Amino acid sequence: MTQRKPNTQQAMQQLISTIEQQIPLNIAEAAICLGKCCGCPKKMLEMLDSELSYWRSAVPDITPGFADLKQLEKLARRTHRLFCKNGLITA
Structure with missing residues (x-):
């Protein structure tokens, strides 16, 4: 049995969930x-x-495109890399 690929709405929700697990969004400004x-x-x-706030509220009503997924992923990767560089998280 083959596994079905997620549609873009499901993929966006999975991406948001992964970002929330990987990047501390509630870190104090003083710590940053x-x-x-x-x-x-x-x-x-x-x-x-x-961006995450926008997509959390928009996903039920708007179908994101592949470009939207890629843009959010790129922003999350840049943020993660910068957090690692500044010692706020470990890779």
Whole structure:
């Protein structure tokens, strides 16, 4: 029996869930801005949180396209990489 591929709405929900597990979205601002900063993890987190909020509310009504999935994934990867670089999370 073959496994069916998820539609884009299901894929977006899975992507959101994975991002929420991998990136601490509720980290305190004081913890983000401690010490030396490479890039601005605070701004990246704000952008990512904004996109996630949009897609959480939009997915039931809007069918995301592959470009939407790719854009959110790219933003999440950049945020994750920046958090790792700044020592906020480990890879």
